Structures are given as C-alpha cells and as structure tokens.
Amino acid sequence: MSVLNFDYKKALILFFLVGLPVISANITHDSHDTHWALAPFSLISQGIQRSYFTLSSGVRGTTRTYLNLVGIKKKNRLLEEKNDELRAQLGALTELKLENQRLNSLLDFQKNSNMDLLAAKVIASGTLPDHSALVIDKGYEHGIQKNMAAITPGGVVGYVIESLPKTSKILLITDRYMVVDALIQRSRSRGILEGYSKHLGHLSHIDSSTDVLIGDLIVTSGLQKVFPKGFPVGQVISVKDGPQKINKEILVKPAIDPYKTEELFIILNPQNESFEPKPDEMETALPLTDAQPNNSESDSPSSGESSPLKDNLNQESSPKQ
Amino acid sequence: MKKLTLFMGHTLLFYFVLLLLMSFQSSIWLQFFSQSPAPSLWITFLVYGAFYRSLGETILLTYLTSFVASVFLNMPLGLLLLCNSLCMLSLLTFKSRFMVTNPSFLALLTLLTNLLFPLAHYLASQFFETNPIHRFEFFSxxxxxxxxxxxxxxxxxxxxxxxxxxxxAWPTEVGGSAQ
Structure with missing residues (x-):
C-alpha cells in the first residue's frame, strides 16, 4: 500500500464532517468586532432586513387595522347601544329629579299650611282650546266635593266642577265659565276674574277711577269661601279704558300655567288660612315690574322683602308694558 | 227582535270605540304631546255616520256622539249638540249632491268638518254665551x-x-245595495 494510494477524497470529507465542528467548538465568538470581510454583507443584510421588517410590519399593521376596524365597528355599535340606554336612564332620572323637586315643594307647602290639603295628579285634560278643564286622580271617595279649590304653591289652578268616585274634573282659571272673586293686592280694589282666552284671564267690574298698574298682583278675596284669602291668581299685563270709559279692561296672566300643572292640591277647608301680607309687607307690595306708567303712584321698591308668591310670579312671567 | 239586538250591539260597540278614542284624545295625547293641539276624533264618527248610516241612525249618532264627547271636552252639551248638528247638516247636504265612498275623500271631508266645527262654535258662542270666545284659536x-x-x-x-x-248593512246610496 503506497502513500500515494491514499484516498484524499474520503479524507477531505472526513475532515469536513468531523474536523470542522471540532475546530468550531473551540473558536470564541467576539461579539464586539465584526470582521472586515463580513462588513459589506452585514450592511446589505441590514438593509434587506429593515426593508423586510418595514414591509412586513406595514402588512401586519394594515391587516391589524382592518381586523381592528371590524372589531371597532362592533364595539362602536355596542357603545352606541349603551349610550342610548344611558341616555334613556338619564332622561328618566332627570324626570324623577324634577318630579322630586315638584313634590318636595308641594310637601313644604302642605307642611307650612293650616289648610287641609289633598294632593292629586293630573291624568287628563280637555282638548278644545276654548274650554279648559283637567281631570285629577282623586274623587269623592277621597273627600273631594264640588266647588272645592284646586291650587299649587304658585297660585290658583281652578275649582272642582264634577266629582266622581275616583276622579274629579277641575275647571281651570282660564276657562270662560270660571269666575273668581278677586282683589288687586296693592290697591285692594275688588273685581271678578273671568277666563278670557287659553292663557289669559279678564278682570271685570273695575271702575275707571281704580288704581291699577301693569304688574299688579291679583289675589283671591276669600269671599267665595272656596279659595283662601290673598292667594295669588295672576298678574296684570294690560290695562285699558273700556267703552264709555266707565270701566277698565284688565287682562291678567295667571300666576301659574294651568296647562303645565302635573300635581296640585285640593283645599278641603279654605277658611283656616289667609295669605294676606302683613301691613309692613303691604308697603313694599306690588307692582312687580320695574316699568311703570307715568301716572304711577307707587314708587315702592320691587325687591327686598318679596314674598315667595311674588318671587314665583317674577319667575313665571315677564310682563309686558 | 234579533234585528234590534244586532242594532243595539252594533251601536254599543261603536260607542265603546268612541269612548276609547276620546280617552286617547284627552289622556294619552296629554302624556305624549303635552299642550300640542289634540285631534278631534269624534268628528270622524260624524263624517262616517253621515255617509254610512241611514238618516234615522245619523240623528241618533249625532246625539250619542255629543253625549260622549261632552264628557271629555268640557263643552256645554247644548252648544256641542248644536255645533255637531250643524256639521252633520252640512255633511248630509254634501252627501245629497256628491257620491263619496273613498276613505281618502272622507279624510278630506273630515278636515273640512273639523274646520267648520270651531267656526260654528265661535258663532254659537257669540250668540248664546255670556262670556263668549274672545280669541279664535285658528292655528290650534x-x-x-x-x-x-x-x-x-x-x-x-x-x-x-x-x-x-x-x-x-250600509244604506243603499253608499254601497249600491244593502249588504
């Protein structure tokens, strides 16, 4: 066997198969230095890697955005439903809050009053604009009788014209068949308040010499024994001389809008209470408006010791000259 | 006897419907639409009665409708009866000259009757009421x-x-023959 007969091919294969891994195992990898020969490859690979990353991240981002959009749409629909639900709840809560405020004011009024008051809810109303009536959820089974007064803390609503077992009908202050014996609070002149139109009353039987100004408060006289004395009915919004200048034609805006009434009181015994202001309060009494006609005799201040009734009227109306 | 029972049953059924409609008008409408003008649903009864009832039934219908409506409208019965009768008279006059069977045309007649009613009411109020209507609520x-x-x-x-x-059975003028 000659040395020349050595199979170099086999030896080379053996070397690569066994030798190289053995050699490689003993080579320490220096992470800090890049061999100069590898630098161009590193540079190129870096560029390619970055390009691939940018491309793949772009594709992935677009795909994710699309997938998210589907999710967002679904989520948006859910949120919208939730929002609608919350809105409905908010509306109901606001309604409850307002009802609570109204009921609280009614309760305060009932507590501070000497009258026997029966609270009732409005359940229906007349639908013709020329005839005004409300139906409440209390009837003669609850003690309501014909001709009993219906009021709110803000003013007169009307009186009972029909009492059935469980419901009663209230004729409103603005109905043309309504008649209330009334006083001009400041001048103490008496007149008859009748319904005029859907939102106004008319004070009649006031002679032309009577001292009446726009903004004067009209109160109940108490003579009918239906309403307590001195309870607000409305406010003068227009004063004109009647035909032949014998009477004055006075239009009155009700102290409350009877059509907006949702809860009210029925007075079971009006004689126990008087809402007449004390003499010192009379000096600072109405008219409520700042604007006075030139022949005004009253220079009284319109603020200061104002009564709650007066405040209520100030809030509810903005009288015109 | 059977005919009378049928007639009574039919009339009662219709007035039950009228009661429901008037309650809707005064109560449910108030809850949902507050102060906005409510429909005058009893007028539809008058219009329908004028065209689909005999003369005798029409008179009865006018009275019964007025009785039911006055409870809900708070309008004096006499005044309501007068206004409804005037409306019915106008409808019958119209019927004697024109043949109408189409519900859409009846709706147009309802519109006109509904405008005639307040006019009749206003005039009647000026004649008969001590404190008559001062402002005609036209838009309402x-x-x-x-x-x-x-x-x-x-x-x-x-x-x-x-x-x-x-x-x-409808009167012969409407359907062509009694059904």
Whole structure:
C-alpha cells in the first residue's frame, strides 16, 4: 500500500464532517468586532432586513387595522347601544329629579299650611282650546266635593266642577265659565276674574277711577269661601279704558300655567288660612315690574322683602308694558 | 227582535270605540304631546255616520256622539249638540249632491268638518254665551284638523272593518245595495 494510494477524497470529507465542528467548538465568538470581510454583507443584510421588517410590519399593521376596524365597528355599535340606554336612564332620572323637586315643594307647602290639603295628579285634560278643564286622580271617595279649590304653591289652578268616585274634573282659571272673586293686592280694589282666552284671564267690574298698574298682583278675596284669602291668581299685563270709559279692561296672566300643572292640591277647608301680607309687607307690595306708567303712584321698591308668591310670579312671567 | 239586538250591539260597540278614542284624545295625547293641539276624533264618527248610516241612525249618532264627547271636552252639551248638528247638516247636504265612498275623500271631508266645527262654535258662542270666545284659536284648530284628517284615513278603514265584522248593512246610496 503506497502513500500515494491514499484516498484524499474520503479524507477531505472526513475532515469536513468531523474536523470542522471540532475546530468550531473551540473558536470564541467576539461579539464586539465584526470582521472586515463580513462588513459589506452585514450592511446589505441590514438593509434587506429593515426593508423586510418595514414591509412586513406595514402588512401586519394594515391587516391589524382592518381586523381592528371590524372589531371597532362592533364595539362602536355596542357603545352606541349603551349610550342610548344611558341616555334613556338619564332622561328618566332627570324626570324623577324634577318630579322630586315638584313634590318636595308641594310637601313644604302642605307642611307650612293650616289648610287641609289633598294632593292629586293630573291624568287628563280637555282638548278644545276654548274650554279648559283637567281631570285629577282623586274623587269623592277621597273627600273631594264640588266647588272645592284646586291650587299649587304658585297660585290658583281652578275649582272642582264634577266629582266622581275616583276622579274629579277641575275647571281651570282660564276657562270662560270660571269666575273668581278677586282683589288687586296693592290697591285692594275688588273685581271678578273671568277666563278670557287659553292663557289669559279678564278682570271685570273695575271702575275707571281704580288704581291699577301693569304688574299688579291679583289675589283671591276669600269671599267665595272656596279659595283662601290673598292667594295669588295672576298678574296684570294690560290695562285699558273700556267703552264709555266707565270701566277698565284688565287682562291678567295667571300666576301659574294651568296647562303645565302635573300635581296640585285640593283645599278641603279654605277658611283656616289667609295669605294676606302683613301691613309692613303691604308697603313694599306690588307692582312687580320695574316699568311703570307715568301716572304711577307707587314708587315702592320691587325687591327686598318679596314674598315667595311674588318671587314665583317674577319667575313665571315677564310682563309686558 | 234579533234585528234590534244586532242594532243595539252594533251601536254599543261603536260607542265603546268612541269612548276609547276620546280617552286617547284627552289622556294619552296629554302624556305624549303635552299642550300640542289634540285631534278631534269624534268628528270622524260624524263624517262616517253621515255617509254610512241611514238618516234615522245619523240623528241618533249625532246625539250619542255629543253625549260622549261632552264628557271629555268640557263643552256645554247644548252648544256641542248644536255645533255637531250643524256639521252633520252640512255633511248630509254634501252627501245629497256628491257620491263619496273613498276613505281618502272622507279624510278630506273630515278636515273640512273639523274646520267648520270651531267656526260654528265661535258663532254659537257669540250668540248664546255670556262670556263668549274672545280669541279664535285658528292655528290650534288648523293643526288639530290636519292631525284628525291624517288619523281618520286609518279610522275609516277600521270603522268599515267593524261594520263588516258585525255584518252591519250600509244604506243603499253608499254601497249600491244593502249588504
């Protein structure tokens, strides 16, 4: 066997198969230095890697955005439903809050009053604009009788014209068949308040010499024994001389809008209470408006010791000259 | 006897419907639409009665409708009866000259009758009431009339269906022959 007969091919294969891994195992990898020969490859690979990353991240981002959009749409629909639900709840809560405020004011009024008051809810109303009536959820089974007064803390609503077992009908202050014996609070002149139109009353039987100004408060006289004395009915919004200048034609805006009434009181015994202001309060009494006609005799201040009734009227109306 | 029972049953059924409609007008409408003008649903009864009832039944219908409506409208019965009678008279006069069977045309007549009613009311008020109407609420009535006319299209179909279900015979002028 000659040395020349050595199979170099086999030896080379053996070397690569066994030798190289053995050699490689003993080579320490220096992470800090890049061999100069590898630098161009590193540079190129870096560029390619970055390009691939940018491309793949772009594709992935677009795909994710699309997938998210589907999710967002679904989520948006859910949120919208939730929002609608919350809105409905908010509306109901606001309604409850307002009802609570109204009921609280009614309760305060009932507590501070000497009258026997029966609270009732409005359940229906007349639908013709020329005839005004409300139906409440209390009837003669609850003690309501014909001709009993219906009021709110803000003013007169009307009186009972029909009492059935469980419901009663209230004729409103603005109905043309309504008649209330009334006083001009400041001048103490008496007149008859009748319904005029859907939102106004008319004070009649006031002679032309009577001292009446726009903004004067009209109160109940108490003579009918239906309403307590001195309870607000409305406010003068227009004063004109009647035909032949014998009477004055006075239009009155009700102290409350009877059509907006949702809860009210029925007075079971009006004689126990008087809402007449004390003499010192009379000096600072109405008219409520700042604007006075030139022949005004009253220079009284319109603020200061104002009564709650007066405040209520100030809030509810903005009288015109 | 059977005929009378049928007639009574039919009439009662119709007035039960009128009661429901008037309650809707005064109570449910108030809850949902507050102070906006409400429809005058009793007018649809008058219009339908004028065209689909005999003369005797029409007179009875005018009275009964006025009785039911006055409870809900708070209008004096005499005044309401007068206004309803005037409306019915106008409708009958119209009927004697024109043949109408189409519910849409009846809706138009409802609109006109609904505008005639407040006019009759205003005039009657000037004659008979001590404190007559001072302001004619024209827009309120106009809106009410439009709403009533819109609702009446469905209501007339419903009335016709009720007539059909209860086997109510129409006068010959309307259907061509008694059913």
């Amino acid at each position: 009535w106009l809106i009410s009339s439009l709403i009533t006319a819109l609702i009446s299209v469905a209501l007339f179909q419903f009335y016709m269906w009720l007539d059909k279900v209860t086997a109510k």
